Amino acid sequence: MFALVDINGAFVSMEYVFRPGDRNKPGVVLSNGDGCIIAANKLAKNLPGFEMYSPAFQMEEVLKKYNVLRFSPNFELYVDMSRRFIEELKCFTDRVEMYSIDEAFLDMDFLNVDYTEYGHTIRKAILKNLDLPVGIGIAPTKALCKVASKVAKKYINVTNGVFTIDNEKSRIKALKWLKIEDVWGIGRRFAKKLQAMGIKNAYQFTQLPDSWVRSNMTVVGLRLKHELQGISCLSLNEIDDPKKEIGTAKSFGTLLSDYELIKEATSSYVEYCAGKLRRQNSVASAILIHLETNSFRTQDEQYYNRIVVTLPVPTSDTALLIRHACDGLQKIFKPGLKYKRVGVSCIGLFPDSSIQGNLFFETNPKTIKLQKTVDFLNMKYEQGTIRLASSGYNRQHWESKAALRSPRYTTRLNEILNFGEDVLALQFKGKN
DNA sequence: TCTGGGGTCCTAGGACCC
DNA sequence: TCTGGGGTCCTAGGACCC
Numbered sequence A: 001m002f003a004l005v006d007i008n009g010a011f012v013s014m015e016y017v018f019r020p021g022d023r024n025k026p027g028v029v030l031s032n033g034d035g036c037i038i039a040a041n042k043l044a045k046n047l048p049g050f051e052m053y054s055p056a057f058q059m060e061e062v063l064k065k066y067n068v069l070r071f072s073p074n075f076e077l078y079v080d081m082s083r084r085f086i087e088e089l090k091c092f093t094d095r096v097e098m099y100s101i102d103e104a105f106l107d108m109d110f111l112n113v114d115y116t117e118y119g120h121t122i123r124k125a126i127l128k129n130l131d132l133p134v135g136i137g138i139a140p141t142k143a144l145c146k147v148a149s150k151v152a153k154k155y156i157n158v159t160n161g162v163f164t165i166d167n168e169k170s171r172i173k174a175l176k177w178l179k180i181e182d183v184w185g186i187g188r189r190f191a192k193k194l195q196a197m198g199i200k201n202a203y204q205f206t207q208l209p210d211s212w213v214r215s216n217m218t219v220v221g222l223r224l225k226h227e228l229q230g231i232s233c234l235s236l237n238e239i240d241d242p243k244k245e246i247g248t249a250k251s252f253g254t255l256l257s258d259y260e261l262i263k264e265a266t267s268s269y270v271e272y273c274a275g276k277l278r279r280q281n282s283v284a285s286a287i288l289i290h291l292e293t294n295s296f297r298t299q300d301e302q303y304y305n306r307i308v309v310t311l312p313v314p315t316s317d318t319a320l321l322i323r324h325a326c327d328g329l330q331k332i333f334k335p336g337l338k339y340k341r342v343g344v345s346c347i348g349l350f351p352d353s354s355i356q357g358n359l360f361f362e363t364n365p366k367t368i369k370l371q372k373t374v375d376f377l378n379m380k381y382e383q384g385t386i387r388l389a390s391s392g393y394n395r396q397h398w399e400s401k402a403a404l405r406s407p408r409y410t411t412r413l414n415e416i417l418n419f420g421e422d423v424l425a426l427q428f429k430g431k432n
Numbered sequence B, C: 001t002c003t004g005g006g007g008t009c010c011t012a013g014g015a016c017c018c
Helices: A010-016 A056-065 A075-089 A115-130 A142-154 A168-177 A188-196 A202-206 A210-228 A259-279 A318-332 A365-380 A421-428
Strands: A002-007 A027-030 A037-040 A069-071 A096-100 A103-107 A134-139 A162-164 A246-256 A282-293 A304-315 A339-351
Touching: A002 A010, A002 A115, A002 A142, A010 A027, A010 A037, A010 A069, A010 A075, A027 A056, A075 A096, A075 A103, A075 A115, A115 A134, A115 A162, A134 A142, A142 A162, A142 A168, A142 A210, A168 A202, A188 A210, A202 A210, A246 A259, A246 A282, A259 A282, A259 A318, A259 A339, A259 A365, A282 A318, A304 A318, A304 A339, A318 A339, A318 A365
Parallel strands: A027 A069, A134 A162
Antiparallel strands: A002 A103, A002 A134, A027 A037, A096 A103, A246 A339, A282 A304, A282 A339
């Protein structure tokens, strides 16, 4: 048996931990540049006319009318809260898979407990210790956990946030209830295709012949079908595997035509990715750069291009990566256009312990030492304390604004929760 | 005016080997 | 006129996830 534990309205719930006075207000977290709604609490989701993932400007009326609280994304906070969430879960079983920033699978086998009851215990503990509401789905396969978790949330008054599928009757009932487009692993494309065939719910999907599923939806689809039938195909993955690619691509604050500014952004993204690369002890054998205009502005000339630059030798050295990334950028940059976004991605990653050398290119051991020193200083002080000049001094001209970002309460000493009304409210609730 | 970002996995088809 | 058979590796593109 597995359990899926996921945080309800995760990012908003995490924001509200530090704003207990606003607990009963609808709230949303916006994407980078305050563009789209990427998270909402239940109060917001239930508002008439509210649509998740829509651009904020289209929701302006609804957000204003109901005084919805808005937040710019604060990933530093979410990542730290997520870490605490996982730590908390490890108190209940040592077999935990962090599936995403707000979800984890637990192995419930070998636990001599009543599953549902245990689920409630976990739920209460997370609420008490982290102030985060979670839903829990328990079932013999991961895909069925996802189903159970949907039931748990939808019928919260009955389930109290925990639902278990442990017999054929509950499995079939739940699958018949779940719409095909809401099945984990069925995306927009296949949902449409299946609906056109008359497949409306998850149960009908499980009645399709294996051969059809295999040839139309690959082994991924077939695995899903079996999982929904109660045959476990996906095991618990406890090991935090190193990433196979590390990239970043962010929209600019305004549309840019100036090559130097785009180069500065590119350079700074590479610097960020290279840091992540080194932290997981990987090197990249190539770097991918892509550049694009704003496809929503149909009146503008559109352009999209990408280039893969192979490095002379696999590396995680910021300076080397930046140099090659900028070479690539130069090749795909077309003057006179209004650019929306540049992205870089380190690809072809493998452990830095097994670098294949290049007969014609020698790595200077000093650069490794230099890089380590830079990393150390940035860790000790603040990210960006030491950086390459090519990452520049004009951030304000390309970086998107995050005016509504809350303090990074748990990771920055100078942004720690202030002794103001919020704290008084916390004390009033008997917390400290 | 304003429309996110960071990932993974699978497959077909091309290029190549002996 | 007739032109093998058995493989591997790589990559772009499609599909999905949160």
